[in-house]
Amino acid sequence: xxxxxxxxxxxxxxxxxxxxxxxxxxxxxxxxxxxxxxxxxxxxxxxxxxxxxxxxxxxxxxxxxxxxxxxxxxxxxxxxxxxxxxxxxxxxxxxxxxxxxxxxxxxxxxxxxxxxxxxxxxxxxxxxxxxxxxxxxxxxxxxxxxxxxxxxxxxxxxxxxxxxxxxxxxxxxxxxxxxxxxxxxxxxxxxxxxxxxxxxxxxxxxxxxxxxxxxxxxxxx
Amino acid sequence: xxxxxxxxxxxxxxxxxxxxxxxxxxxxxxxxxxxxxxxxxxxxxxxxxxxxxxxxxxxxxx
Amino acid sequence: xxxxxxxxxxxxxxxxxxxxxxxxxxxxxxxxxxxxxxxxxxxxxxxxxxxxxxxxxxxxxxxxxxxxxxxxxxxxxxxxxxxxxxxxxxxxxxxxxxxxxxxxxxxxxxxxxxxxxxxxxxxxxxxxxxxxxxxxxxxxxxxxxxxxxxxxxxxxxxxxxxxxxxxxxxxxxxxxxxxxxxxxxxxxxxxxxxxxxxxxxxxxxxxxxxxxxxxxxxxxxxxxxxxxxxxxxxxxxxxxxxxxxxxxxx
Numbered sequence: 001x002x003x004x005x006x007x008x009x010x011x012x013x014x015x016x017x018x019x020x021x022x023x024x025x026x027x028x029x030x031x032x033x034x035x036x037x038x039x040x041x042x043x044x045x046x047x048x049x050x051x052x053x054x055x056x057x058x059x060x061x062x063x064x065x066x067x068x069x070x071x072x073x074x075x076x077x078x079x080x081x082x083x084x085x086x087x088x089x090x091x092x093x094x095x096x097x098x099x100x101x102x103x104x105x106x107x108x109x110x111x112x113x114x115x116x117x118x119x120x121x122x123x124x125x126x127x128x129x130x131x132x133x134x135x136x137x138x139x140x141x142x143x144x145x146x147x148x149x150x151x152x153x154x155x156x157x158x159x160x161x162x163x164x165x166x167x168x169x170x171x172x173x174x175x176x177x178x179x180x181x182x183x184x185x186x187x188x189x190x191x192x193x194x195x196x197x198x199x200x201x202x203x204x205x206x207x208x209x210x211x212x213x214x215x216x217x218x219x220x221x
Numbered sequence: 222x223x224x225x226x227x228x229x230x231x232x233x234x235x236x237x238x239x240x241x242x243x244x245x246x247x248x249x250x251x252x253x254x255x256x257x258x259x260x261x262x263x264x265x266x267x268x269x270x271x272x273x274x275x276x277x278x279x280x281x282x283x
Numbered sequence: 284x285x286x287x288x289x290x291x292x293x294x295x296x297x298x299x300x301x302x303x304x305x306x307x308x309x310x311x312x313x314x315x316x317x318x319x320x321x322x323x324x325x326x327x328x329x330x331x332x333x334x335x336x337x338x339x340x341x342x343x344x345x346x347x348x349x350x351x352x353x354x355x356x357x358x359x360x361x362x363x364x365x366x367x368x369x370x371x372x373x374x375x376x377x378x379x380x381x382x383x384x385x386x387x388x389x390x391x392x393x394x395x396x397x398x399x400x401x402x403x404x405x406x407x408x409x410x411x412x413x414x415x416x417x418x419x420x421x422x423x424x425x426x427x428x429x430x431x432x433x434x435x436x437x438x439x440x441x442x443x444x445x446x447x448x449x450x451x452x453x454x455x456x457x458x459x460x461x462x463x464x465x466x467x468x469x470x471x472x473x474x475x476x477x478x479x480x481x482x483x484x485x486x487x488x489x490x491x492x493x494x495x496x497x498x499x500x501x502x503x504x505x506x507x508x509x510x511x512x513x514x515x516x517x518x519x520x521x522x523x524x525x526x527x528x529x530x531x532x533x
Contacts, residue, residue: 147451151431151444161434165448168423171416211451214367218443225327231338234402238341238395239322242348245391246318249384249505257512264519265528271520 003088004096011100015069022066026108029062033116044121051120052130052181059109059134060170063141064163066105070097070149071216072158080153081220090213094146095205102142110134122185129184129194136197137177143208144169150215173200294371297523300514303507310504317497324490332487341399343490347498349392349418353456355385355502356421359428360453363446375442376517378449379432380509384502386425393418404469413462414470417455424452438517 015022036054037047074080083093113134114127122130148166152158176193183190226232292298325343332339359381366374396415397407409415428445435441463470483491518524 151448152434154440155434158434161430164430165427168420168427169452171420175416211447215444215447218440218447231336231402234338234398235326235340238344238398239326241394241398242344242391245348245387246501246505249387250508252383253505253508253512256509257515260512260515260519261528264515264524267519268525268528 004092004099007083007088007093007096008100008103011097012104014073015100015104018069021069022104022108025062025065025105026112028065029058029109029112030116032058032061033119037120047120048122048185051117051122052178052185055113055117055120055130056134056174056178056181059113059138060141060167060174062109063106063138063145064166066101067145067149067162068159069105070101070146071153071219072149075153075220080216084216084220090216091209094150094209094212094216098139098142098146098209101146102138106138106142110138125187126181126185129190130181133177133180133184133190133194133197136194136201137173139201140173140197140204141170143204143212146212147208147215150212150219153216153219173197176200294373296373296376296514296518296521299373300511303511303514307504307508307511310500310507314497314501314504317493317500321490321493321497324493329487329490335403338399338402339487341395342487343494345392345395345399346491347494348388348395350495351498351502352385352389352392352418352421353459354499355381355388356424356449356456357453358506359385359425360449363442363449367443367446367450372442372517373514375446376510376513377506378428378442378446380506380513382425382428384505384509386422386429388502389418389422389425393422400469409469412468412470413466414459414468417459417462420455421452421459424448424455428452 033054036050040046040050071080074083084090110131113131117127117130118124144166145162148162149158151165152162155161176196180190180193180197183193226236321343325340329340329343331337359378362374362381363378365371366378393415396418400409401407428449431448432441432445435444462468515524515527
C-alpha cells in the first residue's frame with residue numbers, strides 16, 4: 001500500500017509543479033461547452049435537452065488531453081523503466097498513476113461540471129446525479145485512457161491515434177452516464193445505469209492494469 | 222421472372238442487400254489475391270537485388 | 284510431454300503456406316456452391332413471410348454476416364493472444380489477415396441491417412439499439428487494430444501492441460450476443476442460438492442454416508487465401524521464399 005501511496009504522491013507532486021499544463025484540459029472544457037450554445041441555440045429549454053450530452057462528450061474529450069503526463073514523460077526520462085524494474089508489481093504502479101491522473105485531471109473537470117451545467121439551464125436538483133454518474137464513470141474512463149497511452153507510449157506522435165483507440169471504447173460509458181443523468185433530470189430512478197457504471201468501474205480497475213502493464217512492457221522493451 | 226425481380230415491390234431493399242454482400246465477398250477475394258501477388262513481386266525484387274553482384278567494400282591497394 | 288508433430292508443423296510458415304495453398308481451392312469451391320445454393324433457396328424457393336413479405340429474405344444474409352464478423356474478431360483476438368503469449372509469428376499473421384475480412388463483414392452486417400430495418404422497423408438506424416451500437420464498436424475495434432499496427436515501424440512491436448488491443452476488445456463479442464437478452468431493443472431475442480427448438484419456420488430454417496455454413500466456409504477460405512500473402516510478406520528474406528519466387532520465374 002505504501003508503494004501505491006508513494007507513486008501516487010510523486011505523480012501528484014509532479015503535476016502540481018506543472019499546474020499550467022494541468023489547466024489546459026480545464027480551459028478546453030470550458031471553451032468547448034461555451035461554443036455549443038453559440039452554435040446551437042441559446043433557448044433555455046433546448047439547451048437543457050442537449051446540455052447533458054454536450055457536457056458528457058466535452059468531459060470525455062477534455063480528459064484525453066492530459067494523457068501525455070501519464071506515461072510518456074516517465075518513459076522519456078527512463079523513470080518508467082526504473083519503476084518497472086522495481087519489486088513493486090506493475091499493476092500497483094499503474095493503479096497509482098491512474099489514481100493520481102484522476103485526482104489531478106478528472107476531478108477538477110467534474111468540479112467544473114455543476115457550474116457549466118447551470119449555464120445550460122439545468123435544474124439544481126439534477127446536479128448530484130450528474131456528478132455521481134461522472135464519479136462512477138470516470139475511473140473506467142481513466143483506465144481506458146491509460147490503456148491508450150500505454151499502447152502508444154513508444155510512438156513519437158501517438159497523440160492522435162489514442163483518440164481513435166479510446167473514444168469508441170468509451171461509448172458504453174457515455175450511453176449509460178447520459179441515461180442516468182437524463183433520469184435524474186426528469187426525476188426518475190437512476191439506480192440501474194448507475195449500478196452498471198459502478199460494475200464497469202470495478203471490472204476496469206480489476207483487469208485494466210494487467211493489460212496496461214503488458215502494453216507498457218512491450219512499449220518500453 | 223419479373224415477379225421474382227420485383228420482390229413484391231421491395232426489390233430495392235432485397236437486391237441492394239444481396240448486392241452489397243456479394244460485393245463484400247468479391248472485394249475480399251480480390252484483396253487476398255492482390256496482397257499475395259504484391260508480396261510475391263516484392264519478394265522477387267528483394268531476392269534479385271540481394272543476388273546482384275555487390276561492389277567490394279575494400280578498395281584494392283595499387 | 285511430447286507434442287505431436289503436426290503441432291510444430293503448424294508453427295512453420297512454409298508448411299502452413301503449402302497447406303493453405305492446397306486447401307484454398309477446395310474451400311473456395313465449397314463456399315461458392317453453398318453460397319449459390321443458399322442464395323437461390325432463400326430467394327426463389329422459400330415462401331414469402333406472413334408478416335414481412337419478401338423483404339424478410341435478408342434473414343439469409345444479415346444474421347450470417349454478423350455472426351461471421353463476430354467469429355472473425357474471436358479468431359483475430361485468439362490468434363493475436365497466442366502470438367503474444369507464445370511468440371508465434373504465424374499467429375500474428377493470422378490475426379492481421381482476419382482484421383480486414385472482419386471489418387468488411389462488420390460493415391456489411393451494419394449495412395444489410397440498416398436496409399432491412401427501414402421497411403420493418405421504420406428506420407435505417409436506431410441509436411438506442413444495443414446490438415447496433417456494439418456491432419459498430421466492433422467495426423471500430425477492427426479499424427483501431429489496423430490503425431495501431433500502422434503506427435509502428437517495427438513489425439514485432441506492432442504485432443505485440445495490437446495483440447493487447449485485440450484481446451481487450453474481445454469482451455465486446457459476448458456483449459453483442461447477450462445484448463438482446465439484457466436490454467429491450469428493436470432486435471428480437473435469439474431465434475437460433477438458444478437451447479430449445481429454433482422458433483423459425485422449417486422452410487426458412489434450411490436456407491438459413493445453409494447460409495451460415497456458406498459464410499463460415501467463405502470466411503475460412505478468405506482467411507487462408509489472405510494468410511498466404513501475409514506469410515510471403517513476412518518471410519521475404521528467408522531461403523524458402525527466395526526459392527519459391529525463383530521457381531516461379533523459371
